[in-house]
Amino acid sequence: MSGSVTLLNIAGAVALLLWAARMVRTGVDRAHGARLRQFLEHAAATRLGAAGSGMVLAVGLQGSTAVALLVTGALTSGLMTAPVGLSILLGADLGSALVVRILSLDLSLLVPVLLVAGVTTFLTGERRSVRQAGRIVIGIALMLLALRLLGEASQPLKESRLLPLVIDFLREDPITAFLLAALLTWLMHSGVAAVLLLASLCAADIVPIGLALVLLLGINLGSGIIATLLTRTLEPPASTVPVANFVLRAALAVAGVIALRWIDADAIFSGTSPAAVVVGAHIAVNAAVVVVGLPLVGPVIRLIETLRPAAGQSDREGESSDINQTTSLDPRNMLQPKQAITGALREILRMSDTVTIMLQEAFEAFSDGDRKTIEQIAGLDDEVDQLHANIKRYLTEVGRHDLSEEEKQRCNELMWFCIRLEQIGDITVKNLLPLAEKKRARKLAFSKHGWHELRDLHARVADNLQLALNVLASADVSSARALTEEKRNVRQLEQASLNRHMERLRKGTVKSIESSEIHLDMIRDLLQINSLLTSVAYPILERRGASRDSGASGAPSAA
Numbered sequence: 001m002s003g004s005v006t007l008l009n010i011a012g013a014v015a016l017l018l019w020a021a022r023m024v025r026t027g028v029d030r031a032h033g034a035r036l037r038q039f040l041e042h043a044a045a046t047r048l049g050a051a052g053s054g055m056v057l058a059v060g061l062q063g064s065t066a067v068a069l070l071v072t073g074a075l076t077s078g079l080m081t082a083p084v085g086l087s088i089l090l091g092a093d094l095g096s097a098l099v100v101r102i103l104s105l106d107l108s109l110l111v112p113v114l115l116v117a118g119v120t121t122f123l124t125g126e127r128r129s130v131r132q133a134g135r136i137v138i139g140i141a142l143m144l145l146a147l148r149l150l151g152e153a154s155q156p157l158k159e160s161r162l163l164p165l166v167i168d169f170l171r172e173d174p175i176t177a178f179l180l181a182a183l184l185t186w187l188m189h190s191g192v193a194a195v196l197l198l199a200s201l202c203a204a205d206i207v208p209i210g211l212a213l214v215l216l217l218g219i220n221l222g223s224g225i226i227a228t229l230l231t232r233t234l235e236p237p238a239s240t241v242p243v244a245n246f247v248l249r250a251a252l253a254v255a256g257v258i259a260l261r262w263i264d265a266d267a268i269f270s271g272t273s274p275a276a277v278v279v280g281a282h283i284a285v286n287a288a289v290v291v292v293g294l295p296l297v298g299p300v301i302r303l304i305e306t307l308r309p310a311a312g313q314s315d316r317e318g319e320s321s322d323i324n325q326t327t328s329l330d331p332r333n334m335l336q337p338k339q340a341i342t343g344a345l346r347e348i349l350r351m352s353d354t355v356t357i358m359l360q361e362a363f364e365a366f367s368d369g370d371r372k373t374i375e376q377i378a379g380l381d382d383e384v385d386q387l388h389a390n391i392k393r394y395l396t397e398v399g400r401h402d403l404s405e406e407e408k409q410r411c412n413e414l415m416w417f418c419i420r421l422e423q424i425g426d427i428t429v430k431n432l433l434p435l436a437e438k439k440r441a442r443k444l445a446f447s448k449h450g451w452h453e454l455r456d457l458h459a460r461v462a463d464n465l466q467l468a469l470n471v472l473a474s475a476d477v478s479s480a481r482a483l484t485e486e487k488r489n490v491r492q493l494e495q496a497s498l499n500r501h502m503e504r505l506r507k508g509t510v511k512s513i514e515s516s517e518i519h520l521d522m523i524r525d526l527l528q529i530n531s532l533l534t535s536v537a538y539p540i541l542e543r544r545g546a547s548r549d550s551g552a553s554g555a556p557s558a559a
Contacts, residue, residue: 006160009153010197017146017193023139024062027132047294050084051091058095059102062143063192067092068227068245072238082237082244083297089245090293093223097286100195104279107144114141131455147196154204167211174214178257181218182225191223195282202274209274210265216278217253217260220285224249237301244300248293256285329394337407340398344391344414345473348421351387352469354380355421358428359465359529363458365436366522367451381429388422391415413539417472420532424465431525435518447504447511450519453497457523460490461530468533471540480537487534494527 057067071085122134170177185194201207224246231242269277358380395415464486471479504512
């Protein structure tokens with residue numbers, strides 16, 4: 001087999017591994033995203049407890065980067081302090097190492113079992129949470145399959161004549177090996193996948209243990225870079241915590257590389273499985289980061305604050321208030337527009353969490369909601385209305401002060417998104433919940449295909465709510481464009497569902513005929529919610545001169 005074909009097979013196996021990990025994360029987030037955010041909000045007050053919470057989340061989300069994004073969202077919302085957030089990230093790094101250990105076990109016999117169970121669950125499940133459970137199981141199966149393919153694809157490298165020269169060069173130049181591993185990990189955007197690839201190469205006796213340990217330390221450095229770059233545009237302390245995590249990881253990684261210069265690892269681990277050494281060392285490195293890092297959480301954050309004054313000021317404000325504060329709208333910040341706008345954004349993110357729960361639970365009410373559940377969901381609308389009134393009043397007061405054009409525009413964007421969230425809450429309570437009650441009272445049922453269509457449309461709209469929040473917080477042009485594309489995608493889903501629904505009516509499907517009014521009204525309401533969400537993208541695209549004719553037409557103004 002030629003070298004190019006071998007590399008292509010390895011690349012394909014790595015791509016499948018990354019995609020499978022993404023499937024697991026997506027399934028967990030869609031099924032339990034709101035609950036995960038609530039779990040983070042109530043993370044243990046002690047640093048050790050917070051680290052334990054991060055470790056559990058990383059195992060569930062198949063990596064630490066997803067946890068880092070959740071943490072930065074909570075920090076932006078003012079729902080936790082920087083020391084707690086950093087403690088969670090340290091635990092998440094260890095949890096990510098445990099994921100590698102679990103996946104490195106020989107579980108190949110489970111692949112067909114998991115595939116059958118996952119596909120069956122996904123295709124036959126009526127509830128969204130059940131279907132997402134199927135997605136998670138399929139993702140795990142594909143990860144195990146990708147690892148088997150990776151091991152098989154690596155075998156021909158043993159016969160390569162060029163590879164020994166590359167290995168010898170890297171052994172003589174550990175700094176280059178260290179930095180190369182960090183770069184490749186960042187390009188892959190997955191520390192788990194990078195370690196598993198290294199373990200596969202070691203299992204095939206391609207990479208010696210001494211070099212593998214240097215590469216492993218580089219992978220740990222690269223893992224810290226991923227979250228740091230993904231959150232670089234956020235306001236402190238959301239951008240401060242990933243930097244602090246990276247500093248701790250980098251310090252230990254560099255110390256490890258220096259120590260390996262004086263250790264003959266190949267001799268020490270002679271006769272030991274190279275892959276087992278890599279996996280064990282990965283756990284040991286991340287455990288060491290937790291042990292060393294937890295006591296240094298405060299000093300490291302203060303160091304980053306010193307180097308980044310804006311971060312220090314923002315973080316001290318966060319620590320001065322209770323983690324369970326009732327509002328981020330501090331009247332003392334009225335004369336400091338930047339801080340006032342940041343506080344308003346935090347409160348809007350808090351408001352969006354409530355709307356997300358309302359939207360999810362309201363949809364579940366169509367399948368198994370009783371009268372009590374419906375009343376509880378309706379009660380959340382009072383919270384949304386109160387938050388809406390507080391945020392509008394606060395931003396109006398801020399707007400009466402001297403603001404730059406950019407600050408005025410930002411206030412307008414936040415104001416309009418706050419209004420849209422309140423409108424989504426109203427649609428949920430005044431439209432969707434009465435439909436659920438009508439379905440329950442009349443003992444109606446959707447057809448199997450009709451329910452699948454509604455569930456898929458709702459899932460798409462729920463995902464767009466999170467995307468809209470990302471666009472609002474980051475003002476990222478690529479995310480804004482993706483959100484405008486989603487308007488077209490949801491329209492296509494709507495049209496396809498309507499066509500299939502009309503076909504079922506023509507065929508005389510009893511359940512479709514009986515539930516037709518509710519089915520069509522649900523589609524209308526979900527479409528209206530999605531339009532409210534996608535409108536947040538247009539002002540950002542117009543401001544950056546990046547709007548598209550097809551997407552910007554009819555877009556509401558930011559002011």
